[in-house]
Amino acid sequence: xxxxxxxxxxxxxxxxxxxxxxxxxxxxxxxxxxxxxxxxxxxxxxxxxxxxxxxxxxxxxxxxxxxxxxxxxxxxxxxxxxxxxxxxxxxxxxxxxxxxxxxxxxxxxxxxxxxxxxxxxxxxxxxxxxxxxxxxxxxxxxxxxxxxxxxxxxxxxxxxxxxxxxxxxxxxxxxxxxxxxxxxxxxxxxxxxxxxxxxxxxxxxxxxxxxxxxxxxxxxxxxxxxxxxxxxxxxxxxxxxxxxxxxxxxxxxxxxxxxxxxxxxxxxxxxxxxxxxxxxxxxxxxxxxxxxxxxxxxxxxxxxxxxxxxxxxxxxxxxxxxx
Amino acid sequence: xxxxxxxxxxxxxxxxxxxxxxxxxxxxxxxxxxxxxxxxxxxxxxxxxxxxxxxxxxxxxxxxxxxxxxxxxxxxxxxxxxxxxxxxxxxxxxxxxxxxxxxxxxxxxxxxxxxxxxxxxxxxxxxxxxxxxxxxxxxxxxxxxxxxxxxxxxxxxxxxxxxxxxxxxxxxxxxxxxxxxxxxxxxxxxxxxxxxxxxxxxxxxxxxxxxxxxxxxxxxxxxxxxxxxxxxxxxxxxxx
Numbered sequence: 001x002x003x004x005x006x007x008x009x010x011x012x013x014x015x016x017x018x019x020x021x022x023x024x025x026x027x028x029x030x031x032x033x034x035x036x037x038x039x040x041x042x043x044x045x046x047x048x049x050x051x052x053x054x055x056x057x058x059x060x061x062x063x064x065x066x067x068x069x070x071x072x073x074x075x076x077x078x079x080x081x082x083x084x085x086x087x088x089x090x091x092x093x094x095x096x097x098x099x100x101x102x103x104x105x106x107x108x109x110x111x112x113x114x115x116x117x118x119x120x121x122x123x124x125x126x127x128x129x130x131x132x133x134x135x136x137x138x139x140x141x142x143x144x145x146x147x148x149x150x151x152x153x154x155x156x157x158x159x160x161x162x163x164x165x166x167x168x169x170x171x172x173x174x175x176x177x178x179x180x181x182x183x184x185x186x187x188x189x190x191x192x193x194x195x196x197x198x199x200x201x202x203x204x205x206x207x208x209x210x211x212x213x214x215x216x217x218x219x220x221x222x223x224x225x226x227x228x229x230x231x232x233x234x235x236x237x238x239x240x241x242x243x244x245x246x247x248x249x250x251x252x253x254x255x256x257x258x259x260x261x262x263x264x265x266x267x268x269x270x271x272x273x274x275x276x277x278x279x280x281x282x283x284x285x286x287x288x289x290x291x292x293x294x295x296x297x298x299x300x301x302x303x304x305x306x307x308x309x310x311x312x313x314x315x316x317x318x319x320x321x322x323x
Numbered sequence: 324x325x326x327x328x329x330x331x332x333x334x335x336x337x338x339x340x341x342x343x344x345x346x347x348x349x350x351x352x353x354x355x356x357x358x359x360x361x362x363x364x365x366x367x368x369x370x371x372x373x374x375x376x377x378x379x380x381x382x383x384x385x386x387x388x389x390x391x392x393x394x395x396x397x398x399x400x401x402x403x404x405x406x407x408x409x410x411x412x413x414x415x416x417x418x419x420x421x422x423x424x425x426x427x428x429x430x431x432x433x434x435x436x437x438x439x440x441x442x443x444x445x446x447x448x449x450x451x452x453x454x455x456x457x458x459x460x461x462x463x464x465x466x467x468x469x470x471x472x473x474x475x476x477x478x479x480x481x482x483x484x485x486x487x488x489x490x491x492x493x494x495x496x497x498x499x500x501x502x503x504x505x506x507x508x509x510x511x512x513x514x515x516x517x518x519x520x521x522x523x524x525x526x527x528x529x530x531x532x533x534x535x536x537x538x539x540x541x542x543x544x545x546x547x548x549x550x551x552x553x554x555x556x557x558x559x560x561x562x563x
Contacts, residue, residue, distance in 0.1 A: 187428065190417065194425045197416040200376060201408065205473065206400040206429040 010156070012283065018159030019279040020272065025165050027271020028172035029231050033245065034252035034263035035175050036094075036223035041258050042183075043196045043216040045112050049119040050097050051224055052242030052249065053126035054090045058225030059145070059232040059241060060130065061089035066146040075148055082145045083229050090225020091218040097122050098217045123243070131239040142236035149234055164234040171230060175223060176264035183260070192216055247293075251300045266303075273299040326385070327352045327481050327513045328373070333382035335372025341380055342368040344537040350481065355507060355514045357524040357545065360534035366517040367409055369534065370483045373515075374399055374406045387480065401429055405479030409486045409517070412470035415459030419450055422458050422469050426476030436476075443472040446506060464495045471499075475506065484516045496520060500527060525549050 033055060040048050065085035066078045073081070101122050102115060110118070133139075154160040182189035195202045195209045202209050228242070235241070252270055256262025278292035329349040336342040342365045350356045358366050371377035373384050375396045383392045391399055396406070414422050423443055427436045444451040447468040453461065458469050467487055474482060487503065488496035500520070504527055507514055518524030525531050525545035533541040533554055541554055548554055 187424070190421050190424060191428060193417055193421075194414045194428075197414040198411055200396075201411060201414060201473075202425070203396040204374065204376070204400060204406050204408070205425045206397045206477065207425065208397055 014156045014158040015279050019275040023272035023275030025168050027268035028169045030248045030252045031264040031267025032172040032227040033249045034267050036220040037253045038258050038263045039220040043192050046115045050122035052246035053123050054093045054221045054224040055228035056242035057093045058086035058090035058228035059237040062086040062145040062229045063143040070146040078147045082147050086225040086229035087222040091221040094221020095217045142238050144236045168230045176260045179260040255303050270296045325352050329385045331383045334380040335377050342537050343372050348532050350513050350515050355528045357528035357531040358517045359521040364534045365537040367485050370485050403480040405474040405482045407470050407474045407484045413458040418455050420454040422473050426473035439476045463490050481513045
């Protein structure tokens with residue numbers, strides 16, 4: 001009896017540690033992905049469903065780049081190549097979707113709802129083009145960039161900290177901070193906010209709003225690409241990967257009130273809630289871990305119901321402190 | 324006197340709707356020119372057409388001896404023009420200081436930006452205390468100061484102003500008009516101003532144009548226009 005208690009106690013401890021680590025990993029990736037979505041929404045007011053596809057395309061680009069180099073190149077080179085290819089393809093996919101679809105519609109006076117529906121159309125075209133290509137070219141059903149995920153530390157022999165953990169958390173925090181600084185401290189970032197706030201007056205002020213717009217899409221796509229690469233680092237990709245995480249990306253962005261730190265914190269909350277709650281519910285009540293998505297979305301609803309201003313206030317506070 | 328701005332037989336409007344019907348006006352260097360006329364006569368649209376915010380159908384706009392008819396608004400600002408629109412003339416989601424910074428977006432070095440900002444704060448001392456407040460949270464009068472201040476940041480050679488005093492209390496409006504004259508003296512800018520306080524505007528202007536249904540109905544010195552009884556009835560009686 002005593003022994004049994006000790007074992008379940010250590011399972012609980014290590015399970016908690018492991019779930020926390022996993023929650024931090026997926027959560028910071030949700031947050032990172034939400035940063036790009038937030039950027040597009042803040043500057044162009046488009047709730048962009050096609051954003052998910054930039055992530056998928058970027059993951060595939062990382063796969064292609066690392067597959068081409070694998071064998072000859074070392075781990076660091078493969079990592080850099082995968083990252084660059086992903087960021088580049090994410091940026092280009094993002095820019096092209098604006099140039100070919102969203103900008104022409106916006107020129108014709110499309111409202112945000114029309115643009116949202118258009119973004120779903122763009123998403124479908126991108127997703128099923130990739131699927132078609134994957135099927136016709138006989139690609140494997142799932143792919144993964146050929147970059148090893150080194151285990152950096154193990155805790156109690158059960159849970160571990162990997163390269164993906166460090167990379168994802170670092171990238172998410174650094175990107176959120178960089179975006180916040182861009183928007184509050186730099187001329188270009190302020191011009192992005194000005195363009196969003198009043199595009200006609202932005203032009204009258206001498207701002208080339210088309211340049212600002214292109215920069216916004218490139219940057220958002222590169223962030224999505226970076227996230228797609230890091231996600232595929234520990235998760236095999238298929239043509240629907242982006243679509244499968246889109247709900248969490250939107251959840252994090254909405255919960256974060258479309259602020260950068262808000263998106264980061266919300267992403268991490270969602271990741272932790274999902275991971276920890278499903279572990280506890282499974283351990284204590286035998287509830288299948290397949291329910292974990294429900295938990296994350298319950299967390300979203302609870303936050304929106306009871307503390308809608310909570311996460312946003314964080315950034316408002318930081319803005320005030322600067323002032 | 325050399326002309327800083329000239330429109331030649333200008334037609335302008337929105338989409339397919341022609342509102343400005345062959346307007347030829349000019350502003351000389353250092354001049355203050357008032358554009359008056361009844362509501363809906365196209366005063367705002369004329370300014371927007373000149374600046375490239377509304378569509379030019381025909382005719383031309385010449386600024387500083389250059390044909391700028393099809394130069395986009397950002398290009399006109401780069402050439403030395405400035406514009407204070409009547410509505411939506413601030414960035415509500417940016418602070419007062421950021422609004423001014425955006426006004427000086429084209430200034431390349433930080434020092435020039437600071438200098439211009441100091442000048443605006445000297446003209447509108449209130450704005451210095453409000454510099455970290457979002458423009459969207461300001462009162463109507465404060466917002467107009469931001470709108471004018473933003474346009475001053477690049478020290479334009481020509482300033483187009485669309486009813487800078489609209490919606491202000493009469494006293495505040497007159498104070499702002501006096502400020503505008505100070506600005507004119509300090510920066511030596513030429514000004515083309517649309518004003519609801521037509522009488523006051525004509526008094527402070529060198530010349531004026533009366534716009535009716537998108538056409539110039541009369542022109543002359545402020546005094547001449549004010550002296551014409553037919554024009555008085557048309558619009559001055561109601562608004563003066």
